[in-house]
Amino acid sequence: MPGNGMSKEERFELIDTIPSLRREWEGRLAPLEALNPRRPATFISVGGGELGDLAVTAVKRNYGGIGGGIKAVAFDKYQGFPAQDAAEVSECFNMMDGDLLEERIRRHVPDPSEPHAIYLEVERIDTYRAYRMGIEKGYRIMSTPFGPLVCMDRHATKIMFDKLDLEMTRWRHAASGKEVDDAASEFGLPVIVKPVMTSSGHGTSIVKTKEELAKCYEHAVEHARGIGNEVIVEEYIPELKTTGTEITQIVVRHFNADGKIINSTLPPIEHKRPGATYHESWLPSTISKGAEAKCREGAVKIADFMGGLGIYAVEQFVIGDRVYNNEVANRPHDTGLVTRWMLNMDEGALQLTSTIGLQISQSSIKIARGGVFGVAHVVLAPDSITDEVEVAGWNASRLNAMMPEGATGDAWYFGKPTAYAGRRMGMAIAFDKDLAVARTQAGAIAHLAEGCISYGRRV
Ligand SMILES: Nc1ncnc2c1ncn2[C@@H]1O[C@H](COP(=O)(O)OP(=O)(O)O)[C@@H](O)[C@H]1O
Numbered sequence: 001m002p003g004n005g006m007s008k009e010e011r012f013e014l015i016d017t018i019p020s021l022r023r024e025w026e027g028r029l030a031p032l033e034a035l036n037p038r039r040p041a042t043f044i045s046v047g048g049g050e051l052g053d054l055a056v057t058a059v060k061r062n063y064g065g066i067g068g069g070i071k072a073v074a075f076d077k078y079q080g081f082p083a084q085d086a087a088e089v090s091e092c093f094n095m096m097d098g099d100l101l102e103e104r105i106r107r108h109v110p111d112p113s114e115p116h117a118i119y120l121e122v123e124r125i126d127t128y129r130a131y132r133m134g135i136e137k138g139y140r141i142m143s144t145p146f147g148p149l150v151c152m153d154r155h156a157t158k159i160m161f162d163k164l165d166l167e168m169t170r171w172r173h174a175a176s177g178k179e180v181d182d183a184a185s186e187f188g189l190p191v192i193v194k195p196v197m198t199s200s201g202h203g204t205s206i207v208k209t210k211e212e213l214a215k216c217y218e219h220a221v222e223h224a225r226g227i228g229n230e231v232i233v234e235e236y237i238p239e240l241k242t243t244g245t246e247i248t249q250i251v252v253r254h255f256n257a258d259g260k261i262i263n264s265t266l267p268p269i270e271h272k273r274p275g276a277t278y279h280e281s282w283l284p285s286t287i288s289k290g291a292e293a294k295c296r297e298g299a300v301k302i303a304d305f306m307g308g309l310g311i312y313a314v315e316q317f318v319i320g321d322r323v324y325n326n327e328v329a330n331r332p333h334d335t336g337l338v339t340r341w342m343l344n345m346d347e348g349a350l351q352l353t354s355t356i357g358l359q360i361s362q363s364s365i366k367i368a369r370g371g372v373f374g375v376a377h378v379v380l381a382p383d384s385i386t387d388e389v390e391v392a393g394w395n396a397s398r399l400n401a402m403m404p405e406g407a408t409g410d411a412w413y414f415g416k417p418t419a420y421a422g423r424r425m426g427m428a429i430a431f432d433k434d435l436a437v438a439r440t441q442a443g444a445i446a447h448l449a450e451g452c453i454s455y456g457r458r459v
């Protein structure tokens with residue numbers, strides 16, 4: 001199985017072997033009975049952006065850091081990354097380099113039988129090396145060492161959905177312009193064409209006309225991350241943007257009091273995106289009870305199939321009572337950043353707690369603010385930035401002084417040292433009993449916050 005992509009056959013093989021891989025993996029996992037400051041457990045966040053930061057700060061917030069028995073280590077490729085100052089130790093290096101990745105993990109966890117957990121926060125690392133360190137050497141790559149191989153590959157994900165009999169949009173695998181055409185004639189236009197391995201909409205096209213169809217395949221292949229000329233052609237669902245909505249259903253796998261691994265579910269997180277990337281998300285969701293049950297059922301099936309410990313975030317499209325499963329992340333999800341304000345334990349704390357082997361109970365996962373919607377909205381660097389620039393400053397007191405009249409909200413600034421057009425620099429949140437009001441206010445706070453960041457020289 002090559003690190004930069006599997007063949008079609010290898011994907012089927014992988015999905016077929018997961019039940020046995022999973023049994024073996026879970027057989028090696030044991031709960032952590034107690035934290036011991038004299039022999040701290042090591043938690044490594046491979047990637048230390050805002051999602052890593054949420055887990056790493058939970059090491060201190062919830063468990064007292066190294067003095068409480070957990071040592072936090074964070075890796076990323078640049079100095080000044082968000083989780084760096086919260087971690088006990090940090091390292092900056094190219095995480096795509098498998099030898100370096102292995103050496104750095106071993107530096108902090110020389111003996112994999114000692115208590116530890118390794119959280120792969122980003123996809124741009126050598127996931128195949130991480131897989132081998134997990135399977136062959138017993139490193140606790142969470143949720144499972146094979147999780148990223150399935151979740152980063154749309155085709156493998158769809159094969160898994162088929163095996164689990166989950167609802168999804170109609171799709172075809174295609175490896176040539178001709179196969180794309182065949183799929184499009186089968187479904188009828190519009191279709192959406194996505195490279196097998198990408199995220200954030202790179203290389204994806206919504207194809208409405210025959211003329212566009214000819215170009216979309218080249219576009220996808222050009223933008224595909226890693227090697228590969230394969231795409232997934234999906235039936236496009238226009239209602240999604242009108243009457244439909246999008247959900248991230250998070251499941252956390254963790255030990256219970258009997259030392260068994262079980263699933264707990266978070267309330268479904270609703271999100272809307274004008275483009276392909278994360279823009280705003282909120283809790284609680286507005287979907288029907290029937291749709292909620294289907295979202296939960298689909299996500300639990302996936303988490304049970306993949307196994308291990310930690311968070312699975314399942315992206316779903318909801319139209320009325322219909323639910324289409326779309327993608328899975330075997331880690332916390334950007335739409336879940338809203339849990340920082342809306343749940344008593346956010347997704348970072350849940351990821352940390354479950355993967356290190358501590359207990360959680362379903363009853364401890366609750367909406368912390370009753371009676372209001374909490375809407376999180378991204379704070380972005382301006383599109384006018386060309387290349388990459390230094391961040392000169394963050395004027396927090398200006399933001400505090402200018403908070404919109406009547407708004408109840410807050411902003412979280414990540415402190416990234418540099419920016420490029422559209423980079424996520426922070427999050428804004430607003431609370432209101434009326435969802436429309438909360439959305440408007442979150443947007444207003446986000447835009448105010450954007451104006452409080454100043455940028456400097458090109459780097
Ligand atoms: N089949 C589809 N029909 C309608 N909208 C879609 C479809 N597939 C994707 N989208 C829209 O595009 C977004 C990104 O697609 P997704 O498959 O999640 O790829 P990415 O890896 O870029 O997140 C989705 O959140 C949804 O808004």
Ligand SMILES: [Mg+2]
Binds near residue numbers: 315327
């Ligand atoms: Mg997605």
